[in-house]
Amino acid sequence: MEFAEQVKSSVDIVSVVQEYGPRLRKSGNNYSGLCPFHNEKTPSFSVSATKQFYYCFGCHAKGDVISFVMEIEKVSFYEALKTLAERHGIPIPKRSQYADEDSKLRGAIFQMQEYAQDNFRANLNGPLGEAARSYLAKRGVAPATIEQFGLGYSDRSGRALLRILEQRNFPQAQWEQSGLLRKRDDGTFYDYFRNRLMFPIHNESGKIIGFGGRALAPDDNPKYLNSPETPIYRKSAVVYNLHRAKEAIHKEDRVILVEGYMDAIGVTAAGFRAVVASCGTALTAHQVQVLKRHSQKISVNFDPDAPGANAAERSIGLLLEEGMQIRIVELDGELDPDEYCKERGAGAYQQRLDAAKGYFFWLADRARKNNDMRTPEGKVGALKALLPAVGRISDRLERMAIANEVAGYIAVERGLVLDSFLKAAADRQEKSFAAPRVVLRPDERILLNGLLALPEIRGEVIAALKSTEAAGTFPSRRVFQAIFALDEAGGPFSFEGVIARLDESDRNLLAQVAFTADAAISREEVMAAVRRVSLTDEQNRVAQTRARIRELERAGNLEEALRLMAELPRLSPPARNTGSGDR
Numbered sequence: 001m002e003f004a005e006q007v008k009s010s011v012d013i014v015s016v017v018q019e020y021g022p023r024l025r026k027s028g029n030n031y032s033g034l035c036p037f038h039n040e041k042t043p044s045f046s047v048s049a050t051k052q053f054y055y056c057f058g059c060h061a062k063g064d065v066i067s068f069v070m071e072i073e074k075v076s077f078y079e080a081l082k083t084l085a086e087r088h089g090i091p092i093p094k095r096s097q098y099a100d101e102d103s104k105l106r107g108a109i110f111q112m113q114e115y116a117q118d119n120f121r122a123n124l125n126g127p128l129g130e131a132a133r134s135y136l137a138k139r140g141v142a143p144a145t146i147e148q149f150g151l152g153y154s155d156r157s158g159r160a161l162l163r164i165l166e167q168r169n170f171p172q173a174q175w176e177q178s179g180l181l182r183k184r185d186d187g188t189f190y191d192y193f194r195n196r197l198m199f200p201i202h203n204e205s206g207k208i209i210g211f212g213g214r215a216l217a218p219d220d221n222p223k224y225l226n227s228p229e230t231p232i233y234r235k236s237a238v239v240y241n242l243h244r245a246k247e248a249i250h251k252e253d254r255v256i257l258v259e260g261y262m263d264a265i266g267v268t269a270a271g272f273r274a275v276v277a278s279c280g281t282a283l284t285a286h287q288v289q290v291l292k293r294h295s296q297k298i299s300v301n302f303d304p305d306a307p308g309a310n311a312a313e314r315s316i317g318l319l320l321e322e323g324m325q326i327r328i329v330e331l332d333g334e335l336d337p338d339e340y341c342k343e344r345g346a347g348a349y350q351q352r353l354d355a356a357k358g359y360f361f362w363l364a365d366r367a368r369k370n371n372d373m374r375t376p377e378g379k380v381g382a383l384k385a386l387l388p389a390v391g392r393i394s395d396r397l398e399r400m401a402i403a404n405e406v407a408g409y410i411a412v413e414r415g416l417v418l419d420s421f422l423k424a425a426a427d428r429q430e431k432s433f434a435a436p437r438v439v440l441r442p443d444e445r446i447l448l449n450g451l452l453a454l455p456e457i458r459g460e461v462i463a464a465l466k467s468t469e470a471a472g473t474f475p476s477r478r479v480f481q482a483i484f485a486l487d488e489a490g491g492p493f494s495f496e497g498v499i500a501r502l503d504e505s506d507r508n509l510l511a512q513v514a515f516t517a518d519a520a521i522s523r524e525e526v527m528a529a530v531r532r533v534s535l536t537d538e539q540n541r542v543a544q545t546r547a548r549i550r551e552l553e554r555a556g557n558l559e560e561a562l563r564l565m566a567e568l569p570r571l572s573p574p575a576r577n578t579g580s581g582d583r
């Protein structure tokens with residue numbers, strides 16, 4: 001085990017953790033940041049530089065630098081050790097005692113990918129690669145870019161890799177597991193990739209784990225073929241180009257997501273280094289989690305055609321579930337990102353990035369285009385189209401804030417939007433609230449909902465409640481106070497404004513109210529609650545005064561008792577306007 005100790009003492013856990021995304025902030029001897037192993041908004045992940053140990057107060061993940069790499073790369077102890085040693089220039093002892101059978105197989109498969117890569121690159125540069133070279137030239141890919149991305153060509157013989165693996169003495173049992181060869185029914189083998197332009201796919205540490213191959217013959221199907229799943233290549237977890245892009249992603253705190261290999265390459269070549277692609281498959285939740293470790297901000301730039309837009313819409317759902325901040329980059333002229341960079345230049349692409357809309361406006365634009373917004377049915381249709389996305393916003397408060405924005409943007413009555421959003425939210429399986437649940441009185445709920453959902457009576461309700469004492473005794477009194485304060489400050493009323501004035505537990509309280517309401521609230525219900533609360537106020541004052549009178553009588557202070565008794569009728573006048581307040 002002394003080699004493991006040597007590795008642990010020569011690498012710094014703080015910098016290793018940060019290489020995988022989490023931004024750590026120093027506090028005393030420790031560092032803290034967002035946990036890479038569970039979904040969170042406030043940091044509960046701590047790393048001790050002195051103890052070389054990490055611990056998460058949220059999900060209780062813990063360990064040293066080796067277990068961190070094992071966990072995050074999903075590799076064995078030996079592989080984590082090897083990765084760390086290689087990356088930090090620590091010589092690895094020539095003993096194989098660290099390798100269990102599984103690690104040995106994976107090691108062999110890694111090795112086979114390297115041999116395949118050498119072959120593909122040699123092919124591209126040689127006489128066999130002429131068609132592939134002319135395709136790349138036609139797409140405007142510069143020789144330096146071909147080199148940088150390690151592009152290659154798989155020949156049409158179907159025997160090139162077969163020969164190589166044979167010559168290198170890899171056991172036949174491992175051939176098919178490499179994803180590079182396939183077995184025929186008669187037991188013979190042939191190359192998986194034939195006559196294709198080859199894109200090596202790397203893991204986060206920069207090792208080749210598989211390939212994507214683009215057909216060069218027009219009638220070859222599919223157009224893009226990826227390595228099958230192998231012990232080292234799990235499609236759903238791999239993001240193309242991440243190992244090159246991650247430094248720029250950290251620096252810019254933003255990732256650009258494109259659809260295809262050529263897009264990632266073209267956009268990178270234009271000077272935008274924080275770009276990744278989803279590897280020719282639909283985006284998966286696992287890929288989003290990987291990206292999220294590096295930045296929570298994502299600019300999605302898919303093809304402008306209908307399938308591209310549909311893919312973008314599906315991706316938004318996944319990205320929302322992970323709490324990513326999403327912008328949608330739109331390119332004009334029906335150009336894909338690669339073509340756009342080449343035809344319009346880096347400056348124009350930068351402008352499109354800067355002009356990227358928040359995803360919600362993009363969705364709303366799509367909904368407006370697909371519905372006749374002059375009719376009530378069209379408006380409801382547009383609203384309905386937005387609801388799936390809303391239901392997937394993991395943050396309850398953000399959902400409310402968006403309800404407010406959407407109403408304005410698609411010009412639908414606020415009450416209608418809020419009502420639909422509340423229903424969408426109710427359909428969503430709510431996770432339990434972090435803070436212990438405070439039990440709110442029914443009137444409190446009605447009043448809060450009314451204040452949020454019915455702007456037309458907000459002023460009246462606020463004025464009436466301010467003059468009562470009951471509002472000051474509600475468990476949610478600080479929420480009411482925040483609403484009052486916002487109202488006093490003038491300016492437009494916004495959900496964010498209320499939120500900004502609350503601490504976390506009160507935010508939860510407000511969310512609890514806003515997202516457990518099951519039906520639209522009416523003006524009448526709210527005004528009835530105002531009257532009940534005002535009544536309680538009066539009853540309280542009368543009860544308190546009576547108690548005080550009894551005390552005074554017992555103490556023999558009749559003079560004062562009589563004075564208070566004279567006040568009693570004033571405390572409960574027969575009819576009273578709810579809003580009049582004290583004189």
Ligand SMILES: [Zn+2]
Binds near residue numbers: 057
């Ligand atoms: Zn955690």
